[in-house]
Amino acid sequence: MAHTAGVSIKTVSRVLNRERNVSPETRAHVLAAAASLNYTPNVSARSLAGARSYLIALLYDNPSAAYIADLQAGAFSACRTGGYHLVVEPFDSTGPAVEQAVADLVVKLRTDGLILTPPLSDNPAVLDALDRLAAPYIRIAPGASPERGATVSIDDCGATLELTRMLIRDGHRRIGFVEGHPEHGASRMRREGFLAAHREFGLAPDPELIVPGQFSFLSGVDAGSRLLEHEDRPSAVFACNDDMALGVMSVANRLGLSMPAQLSVVGFDDTPTARVVWPQLTTIRQPVSEMAASATQMLIEGATGEKAEHRQLDFEIILRGSTGHGPYLGVGF
Amino acid sequence: MAHTAGVSIKTVSRVLNRERNVSPETRAHVLAAAASLNYTPNVSARSLAGARSYLIALLYDNPSAAYIADLQAGAFSACRTGGYHLVVEPFDSTGPAVEQAVADLVVKLRTDGLILTPPLSDNPAVLDALDRLAAPYIRIAPGASPERGATVSIDDCGATLELTRMLIRDGHRRIGFVEGHPEHGASRMRREGFLAAHREFGLAPDPELIVPGQFSFLSGVDAGSRLLEHEDRPSAVFACNDDMALGVMSVANRLGLSMPAQLSVVGFDDTPTARVVWPQLTTIRQPVSEMAASATQMLIEGATGEKAEHRQLDFEIILRGSTGHGPYLGVGF
DNA sequence: TCAGCGCATGACAACGCTGTCAAGTTGATT
DNA sequence: AATCAACTTGACAGCGTTGTCATGCGCTGA
Numbered sequence: 001m002a003h004t005a006g007v008s009i010k011t012v013s014r015v016l017n018r019e020r021n022v023s024p025e026t027r028a029h030v031l032a033a034a035a036s037l038n039y040t041p042n043v044s045a046r047s048l049a050g051a052r053s054y055l056i057a058l059l060y061d062n063p064s065a066a067y068i069a070d071l072q073a074g075a076f077s078a079c080r081t082g083g084y085h086l087v088v089e090p091f092d093s094t095g096p097a098v099e100q101a102v103a104d105l106v107v108k109l110r111t112d113g114l115i116l117t118p119p120l121s122d123n124p125a126v127l128d129a130l131d132r133l134a135a136p137y138i139r140i141a142p143g144a145s146p147e148r149g150a151t152v153s154i155d156d157c158g159a160t161l162e163l164t165r166m167l168i169r170d171g172h173r174r175i176g177f178v179e180g181h182p183e184h185g186a187s188r189m190r191r192e193g194f195l196a197a198h199r200e201f202g203l204a205p206d207p208e209l210i211v212p213g214q215f216s217f218l219s220g221v222d223a224g225s226r227l228l229e230h231e232d233r234p235s236a237v238f239a240c241n242d243d244m245a246l247g248v249m250s251v252a253n254r255l256g257l258s259m260p261a262q263l264s265v266v267g268f269d270d271t272p273t274a275r276v277v278w279p280q281l282t283t284i285r286q287p288v289s290e291m292a293a294s295a296t297q298m299l300i301e302g303a304t305g306e307k308a309e310h311r312q313l314d315f316e317i318i319l320r321g322s323t324g325h326g327p328y329l330g331v332g333f
Numbered sequence: 334m335a336h337t338a339g340v341s342i343k344t345v346s347r348v349l350n351r352e353r354n355v356s357p358e359t360r361a362h363v364l365a366a367a368a369s370l371n372y373t374p375n376v377s378a379r380s381l382a383g384a385r386s387y388l389i390a391l392l393y394d395n396p397s398a399a400y401i402a403d404l405q406a407g408a409f410s411a412c413r414t415g416g417y418h419l420v421v422e423p424f425d426s427t428g429p430a431v432e433q434a435v436a437d438l439v440v441k442l443r444t445d446g447l448i449l450t451p452p453l454s455d456n457p458a459v460l461d462a463l464d465r466l467a468a469p470y471i472r473i474a475p476g477a478s479p480e481r482g483a484t485v486s487i488d489d490c491g492a493t494l495e496l497t498r499m500l501i502r503d504g505h506r507r508i509g510f511v512e513g514h515p516e517h518g519a520s521r522m523r524r525e526g527f528l529a530a531h532r533e534f535g536l537a538p539d540p541e542l543i544v545p546g547q548f549s550f551l552s553g554v555d556a557g558s559r560l561l562e563h564e565d566r567p568s569a570v571f572a573c574n575d576d577m578a579l580g581v582m583s584v585a586n587r588l589g590l591s592m593p594a595q596l597s598v599v600g601f602d603d604t605p606t607a608r609v610v611w612p613q614l615t616t617i618r619q620p621v622s623e624m625a626a627s628a629t630q631m632l633i634e635g636a637t638g639e640k641a642e643h644r645q646l647d648f649e650i651i652l653r654g655s656t657g658h659g660p661y662l663g664v665g666f
Numbered sequence: 667t668c669a670g671c672g673c674a675t676g677a678c679a680a681c682g683c684t685g686t687c688a689a690g691t692t693g694a695t696t
Numbered sequence: 697a698a699t700c701a702a703c704t705t706g707a708c709a710g711c712g713t714t715g716t717c718a719t720g721c722g723c724t725g726a
Contacts, residue, residue, distance in 0.1 A: 007705080007706085008705065008706045008707080009682085009683080009706090010683095010684080010685095010705075010706060010707080010708095011704090011705065011706075012683095013683065013684060014684095014704095014705090017684085020703095021702090021703060021704060021705090022704075022705090023703085023704065023705090026704080026705085038433065038436065038437070038440075040437045040440050040441045041441065041682080041683070042381070042440070042441060042443065042681090042682055042683070043377075043441045043442050043443075044376070044377040044378075044380035044381045044386065044442075044443060044681085044682080044683090045377075045381050045681070045682035045683035045684085045711090046682080046683055046684075047377035047683090047711090048375070048377045048378050048381055048681085048682080048683070048684090048710095048711045048712065048713085049682075049683040049684040049685080049710075049711055050683070050684045050685075050711085051684085051685090053377065065398045065399045065401075065402035065403070065605070066398045066399075068398075068402055069398030069401055069402060070398070072401075072421065072423075073423065076421070076422070076423055085420050085422070085441075085442060086420065086421055086422070087418055087419065087420050087421075088405065088409070088419060088421050089409070089418070089419070090405075090406065090409055100371070103371070104371070104373045107371075107373050107375070108373045108374070108375060108376045108418075109376050109377075109418060110375065110376075110377060217605070217608075217609060246609050250609065250611070253611055272398070272550075272606075273605075273606045273609060276550060276579050276583065276606060276610070277609070277610060278583070278586060340675080340676090341675065341676045341677080342676090342712085342713080343675075343676060343677080343678095343713095343714080343715095344674085344675060344676075345713095346713065346714060347674095347675085350714085353673095354672090354673055354674060354675090355674070355675085356673090356674060356675090359674080359675085374712080374713070375711090375712055375713070377711085377712080377713085378681090378711070378712035378713035378714085379712080379713055379714075380681090380713090381680095381681045381682065381683085381711090381712080381713070381714090382680075382681055382712075382713040382714040382715080383681085383713070383714045383715075384714085384715090
């Protein structure tokens with residue numbers, strides 16, 4: 001390669017790394033030679049010799065396929081534009097030695113950065129291990145100690161507040177709340193938003209209408225049963241994610257409650273299924289893919305050091321039939 | 334590390350690579366030292382010096398998040414037990430230079446193997462490029478030229494045959510068929526199965542009831558409209574995947590057709606949504622995760638050479654409410 | 667007794683790049 | 697004309713492993 005271009009191997013390196021102080025002609029020669037030979041530098045050699053590995057790791061422990069796929073798509077597109085590659089690694093965050101596994105990963109792969117998704121983003125042992133290795137990481141949607149490291153999130157509390165506010169304005173006074181997985185930081189913030197909306201209107205939510213959930217469809221079914229078979233059942237239910245909202249809807253169906261006439265339901269995430277069920281589900285869209293892309297960029301640009309940026313992206317409230325705000329029928333697209 | 338164990342760096346390498354001709358005591362010493370130091374060999378250095386990179390790439394161009402997530406889970410678990418890492422790369426298989434992009438990936442990362450998922454697994458240009466580089470690959474669910482390279486698949490034709498047979502036995506005589514994405518090899522095989530079932534019973538399917546699809550919800554809606562608004566509409570519809578089946582169901586809903594009384598619908602894939610809609614969808618479960626795990630293992634064991642294995646895993650027919658065979662609980666449309 | 671073999675171990679040169687430093691070239695400044 | 701700074705380029709030494717080859721040991725069989 002260096003030979004074809006008629007320059008030293010080092011100069012090729014300079015051109016390909018966009019270093020300064022290379023004459024335009026040399027640069028052109030090298031680029032032409034590289035193009036004609038389909039030359040691409042070997043990542044292992046680069047990693048071994050230099051400071052960067054061109055590898056970003058995406059760590060997850062999350063049951064939601066849609067969430068991960070979105071995340072991955074965002075992270076990947078940022079990687080590609082930066083010439084990076086994405087290594088994905090699921091982790092059992094409840095396992096005994098997550099931090100060791102994560103540390104091993106960093107040592108073995110010399111990743112230039114890690115993207116931590118919930119609930120890994122709130123695992124103190126993992127954060128400690130990464131700090132010890134001085135491995136850059138970005139926490140997606142952290143709940144606890146939001147000041148640690150760089151973070152990317154949406155305003156979970158504000159989003160929940162806003163949508164709950166809307167339900168109250170629509171006249172709902174007894175609103176059920178299905179909590180999220182207790183280990184996800186977002187769960188707490190969403191709960192806070194829910195309560196804050198009630199405070200704004202001087203309402204006191206009934207504690208019996210706040211039931212636990214695990215972010216899964218089945219836990220939504222359980223929660224739905226508890227709420228809708230309650231003697232004084234709520235007229236609306238806020239589920240902390242779409243999967244659970246669907247669980248609630250299935251219970252409503254079984255009980256013959258018509259939505260939204262007898263029951264409004266809202267979710268969180270805007271999963272593909274939310275648009276497919278009937279009535280279509282009112283929900284909150286997080287820009288998951290953008291969040292991952294943003295995190296990846298921060299990692300690539302090395303913006304994780306002292307100044308530890310905290311990006312907050314915009315959410316979007318999607319009004320649909322399950323609250324009587326969108327088309328009831330049809331597959332309105 | 335070598336120092337702690339009191340042996341040469343080469344001996345450490347031997348122990349960690351499970352080479353023969355190391356005395357048991359030395360092996361024990363080295364392993365103890367490695368454990369106490371949390372030592373893990375650097376992947377880049379290994380890749381650079383040796384023949385293996387400990388990297389497997391999973392290539393996809395597939396809209397279905399659930400499919401990819403399952404694939405990834407399977408590939409990952411096989412990677413972990415083998416000490417490998419998984420690099421995922423989406424590709425636009427319709428793009429102009431997929432094969433170049435894939436080739437670059439192989440050169441840059443020196444991956445030990447690639448997993449090609451549909452429709453990439455049927456892209457001849459990509460296969461050619463990989464053959465040229467002598468890069469091992471496994472094709473998941475290939476359609477065309479199934480003899481090329483090693484493959485992992487299910488019997489798409491047989492699965493469709495079996496489920497269609499069941500519909501016919503249930504008394505259906507006019508059965509609609511929503512074809513899959515034309516670039517996916519499985520589409521053709523499923524179509525064949527559908528036709529074969531008709532032949533078995535001496536039936537001739539109405540060509541007007543065989544309509545194209547793209548594997549997407551929307552294309553299912555289109556197909557559903559064509560089929561169900563037909564003057565002599567079918568009493569059952571076989572959709573080549575669940576997403577399209579859901580599209581058909583949403584049209585049935587709009588037209589006020591009750592399922593399964595007036596219309597039976599079946600899909601293919603057993604996506605999570607299939608269990609969530611009402612009535613729940615009868616479908617065919619592919620062991621996607623096992624397929625990926627199997628492919629990964631073949632790659633790690635280097636079983637892709639001359640003898641080019643062709644593994645076929647078992648499918649499972651899941652009977653549910655949309656054909657009147659299972660419980661009705663679920664979310665409505 | 668001694669060649670001949672198998673086994674256990676280490677020395678050393680790659681692998682394909684990047685970081686460092688030195689050398690050469692050009693143009694501006696004195 | 698001499699000096700110096702700024703730029704351009706290349707030589708060379710690693711990076712942390714593996715592959716190859718050499719060494720030394722104990723054992724076997726003539």
